[in-house]
Amino acid sequence: MSDTIKVPTMAEMMAQGKSPEVLFWVGCAGSFDDRAKKITKAFVKLLNKAKVEFAVLGTEESCTGDPAKRSGNEFLFQMQAVTNIEVMNAYEVKKIVTACPHCFNTIKNEYPALGGTYEVVHHTQFLKSLLDDGRLTIEGGQFKGKRITFHDPCYLGRANNVYEAPRDLIKKLDAELVEMKNCRKKGFCCGAGGAQMFKEPEKGNKDVNIERTEQALETKPDVIAAACPFCNTMMTDGVKGKEKEAELQVMDVAELIANAEDL
Amino acid sequence: MNWIPNILFAIVLIIGIGFFAKNVKKLVRNIKLGRDIDRTDHKKDRWNNMIRIALGQGKMVVRPVAGIMHIIVYVGFIIINIEVLEIIIDGLFGTHRIFAFLGGGYDFLIGSFEVLALLVLVAVFVFWVRRNVIKLKRFWNPEMKGWPKNDANYILYIEAVLMCLFLTMNATDYQLQQLGAEHYTQAGAFPVSQLIAPLFEGLSQSALVMIERSAWWLHIVGILFFLNYLYYSKHLHILLAFPNTWYANLEPKGKLDNLEAVTNEVKLMLDPNADPFAAPSEGDEMSEPEKFGASDATDLNWVQLMNAYTCTECGRCTSECPANQTGKLLSPRKIMMDTRDRLEEIGKNIDANGGTFKEDNKQLLDNYITKEELWACTSCNACVEACPVNINPLSIIIDMRRYLVMEQSAAPAELNNMMGNIENNGAPWPYNQMDRLNWKDEA
Numbered sequence: 001m002s003d004t005i006k007v008p009t010m011a012e013m014m015a016q017g018k019s020p021e022v023l024f025w026v027g028c029a030g031s032f033d034d035r036a037k038k039i040t041k042a043f044v045k046l047l048n049k050a051k052v053e054f055a056v057l058g059t060e061e062s063c064t065g066d067p068a069k070r071s072g073n074e075f076l077f078q079m080q081a082v083t084n085i086e087v088m089n090a091y092e093v094k095k096i097v098t099a100c101p102h103c104f105n106t107i108k109n110e111y112p113a114l115g116g117t118y119e120v121v122h123h124t125q126f127l128k129s130l131l132d133d134g135r136l137t138i139e140g141g142q143f144k145g146k147r148i149t150f151h152d153p154c155y156l157g158r159a160n161n162v163y164e165a166p167r168d169l170i171k172k173l174d175a176e177l178v179e180m181k182n183c184r185k186k187g188f189c190c191g192a193g194g195a196q197m198f199k200e201p202e203k204g205n206k207d208v209n210i211e212r213t214e215q216a217l218e219t220k221p222d223v224i225a226a227a228c229p230f231c232n233t234m235m236t237d238g239v240k241g242k243e244k245e246a247e248l249q250v251m252d253v254a255e256l257i258a259n260a261e262d263l
Numbered sequence: 264m265n266w267i268p269n270i271l272f273a274i275v276l277i278i279g280i281g282f283f284a285k286n287v288k289k290l291v292r293n294i295k296l297g298r299d300i301d302r303t304d305h306k307k308d309r310w311n312n313m314i315r316i317a318l319g320q321g322k323m324v325v326r327p328v329a330g331i332m333h334i335i336v337y338v339g340f341i342i343i344n345i346e347v348l349e350i351i352i353d354g355l356f357g358t359h360r361i362f363a364f365l366g367g368g369y370d371f372l373i374g375s376f377e378v379l380a381l382l383v384l385v386a387v388f389v390f391w392v393r394r395n396v397i398k399l400k401r402f403w404n405p406e407m408k409g410w411p412k413n414d415a416n417y418i419l420y421i422e423a424v425l426m427c428l429f430l431t432m433n434a435t436d437y438q439l440q441q442l443g444a445e446h447y448t449q450a451g452a453f454p455v456s457q458l459i460a461p462l463f464e465g466l467s468q469s470a471l472v473m474i475e476r477s478a479w480w481l482h483i484v485g486i487l488f489f490l491n492y493l494y495y496s497k498h499l500h501i502l503l504a505f506p507n508t509w510y511a512n513l514e515p516k517g518k519l520d521n522l523e524a525v526t527n528e529v530k531l532m533l534d535p536n537a538d539p540f541a542a543p544s545e546g547d548e549m550s551e552p553e554k555f556g557a558s559d560a561t562d563l564n565w566v567q568l569m570n571a572y573t574c575t576e577c578g579r580c581t582s583e584c585p586a587n588q589t590g591k592l593l594s595p596r597k598i599m600m601d602t603r604d605r606l607e608e609i610g611k612n613i614d615a616n617g618g619t620f621k622e623d624n625k626q627l628l629d630n631y632i633t634k635e636e637l638w639a640c641t642s643c644n645a646c647v648e649a650c651p652v653n654i655n656p657l658s659i660i661i662d663m664r665r666y667l668v669m670e671q672s673a674a675p676a677e678l679n680n681m682m683g684n685i686e687n688n689g690a691p692w693p694y695n696q697m698d699r700l701n702w703k704d705e706a
Contacts, residue, residue: 005703007700007703009700026699026702028689028690028691028692030702031690031694031699031700031701031702032690032692032694032698032699032702033692037702037705040702041702056700058699058700059696059697059698059699059700061689061699062689062690062696063685063689063690063691065685067681067682067685067691068681068682068685069519070519070642070661070664071664071668071674071678071681071682072556072661072663072664072665072666072667072668072669072674073665073668073669073674073682074521074522074525074555074665074669075525075528075529075669076682076685076686078521078522078525078526078529079529079532079533079686080685080689082529082530082533083533105515105517105518108515109514109515109517109518110518110519110521113521114521114526154517154641154642154643154644154645155517158516158517158643158644158645158647158648159515159516159517159518159644160515160516160517161515185648186583186645186648187645188585188645189585189641189643189645191585191641192641193641193642193643194640194641194642194643195642195678195681196641197691198677198678198680198681198691199638199675199677199678199681200677201589201591201639202586202591202592202593202635202638202639203590203591203592203635204586204589204590204591204639205589205590206589206590207589208585208586208589208641210589211585211588211589212585
């Protein structure tokens with residue numbers, strides 16, 4: 001299925017004397033995590049379909065430093081940031097799109113003071129703009145009439161006030177968007193942020209992702225839509241924990257659109 | 264001897280306000296123990312925030328019941344204070360209802376004070392029921408045991424007593440006006456106290472004067488007492504909510520500050536021309552290197568310390584915290600309460616030692632806030648969003664994590680692994696950076 005995707009790198013573009021319209025920042029999860037790689041590919045297919053001239057950094061990309069910073073390791077964060085900024089500035093990057101809200105937040109908010117100022121958009125915002133500009137069209141397809149609930153990623157929602165772009169995309173699928181009790185500003189964390197993804201949770205009586213999954217299940221959804229690879233992992237684990245994986249799927253908004261289009 | 268009450272009143276007033284001023288000085292001194300931070304940019308946005316969030320109570324009504332009740336108490340508090348102005352003038356000059364010359368306007372004022380006083384009584388009663396009968400969870404978290412719980416109830420009792428005194432004062436005043444008593448000007452409308460006035464029917468004029476004067480005195484003394492109680496209670500928010508919202512962070516919630524001291528080090532490390540063995544420049548030698556992050560209250564910036572004094576322990580942060588809701592030790596409210604308690608301890612230490620802090624072998628970390636609490640945070644910003652006066656518990660958690668990691672290398676082992684991976688291969692997992700684009704060709 002993936003034999004047709006085109007993923008040029010910045011180095012290749014530069015060799016051809018071209019500069020892409022946007023840099024796709026893939027992120028560590030999108031590059032290495034098996035589940036997240038599917039999201040990456042779905043997004044690339046949409047970029048290809050809309051004929052967006054994009055490029056990736058490929059092997060020149062490195063962790064933004066987000067989990068290090070949130071763990072308290074400002075040194076490591078700034079080393080990562082400065083290295084990445086050097087690479088991107090050398091390529092004269094102007095605009096960046098990423099499917100990871102953590103990368104999005106870090107590059108958008110924390111890189112400028114270190115010398116890296118770019119226009120940074122989340123992939124749901126980018127897809128929305130492609131639709132608005134008529135470069136991409138979607139029809140409901142297989143999700144028509146399905147109940148879809150959207151889980152707000154903290155680093156997209158509360159952290160950066162992006163609530164509507166992903167919802168607008170879901171509505172385009174002719175699906176029924178059903179909201180959880182805790183949504184938008186009151187969105188409940190999946191449990192992965194602040195570097196929790198990389199450690200065992202502290203002692204408690206429940207895991208955060210189980211609590212959030214229960215909130216999602218209350219809406220009786222056919223699909224739990226996510227917009228963050230880490231939320232996706234946490235919610236997928238939560239659904240498995242509740243033994244509901246046969247009844248519903250956890251999918252990224254980009255995957256929903258790519259699937260609707262049968263890409 | 265007619266002037267004795269006036270002198271007495273002036274003395275009470277001076278003591279009450281003077282003692283409060285002394286505590287305000289101490290409060291400002293303690294807040295200034297924090298590190299410097301510049302929060303004076305974008306003044307227009309700051310005024311907007313203050314007007315919308317503190318003055319306009321914009322974030323309170325997210326929870327409608329508590330929000331609307333709170334607005335009643337808040338409006339009552341502000342409006343009824345106009346009456347206090349009259350009381351002070353009357354007290355100092357021996358007049359009675361000095362504003363009575365306003366005529367119909369005065370009737371309207373007193374009438375609305377009375378209605379508000381009644382509404383405040385109702386709201387305070389509802390608040391008390393929520394805390395003590397319904398026992399809302401957020402008022403019964405572990406950090407609310409003992410003083411914080413009693414403190415909250417004392418405040419409700421004081422407010423109720425003040426309102427009852429105000430209404431009693433008016434009811435007896437109304438009776439005296441009916442009797443045509445000397446000195447009791449015919450003024451004011453008493454829509455609420457009229458209803459309790461029959462309680463005082465049949466009393467002699469002198470008994471009525473006794474009750475009226477007692478209520479009047481107790482009311483103003485009570486207000487002065489309450490003013491001075493603020494500093495010792497959780498109730499400073501009625502004053503600090505205003506500066507606190509003005510100085511609050513205006514950046515996107517997801518943006519953490521970049522430590523400047525680290526930036527300098529990183530630049531040095533990456534600068535091929537830098538000489539790592541260079542002698543420090545003149546004057547640098549004696550200065551101690553700056554501590555990274557925070558292990559004690561005084562390592563935090565002054566806005567964070569003001570946050571701690573502003574917190575009124577409502578617990579909206581904790582009730583939204585995903586870690587707290589799933590039984591973890593972390594409670595953002597406790598982070599703020601601990602910060603304040605430790606800062607108070609430092610302040611008292613300074614006072615007791617003639618103006619300088621004497622090492623007490625205690626600090627905010629471990630003695631107040633444990634590592635387990637700090638590592639339970641998902642940095643989701645729910646607490647920051649929930650706070651009705653823009654307090655930021657997350658910033659304190661991150662500063663304390665910075666101390667743990669950069670000064671003590673005390674991160675949990677799994678996080679050390681993650682950070683080792685980032686350092687070695689540019690990803691939090693042990694994958695080779697050269698494999699970063701492999702996904703492109705995988706089926």
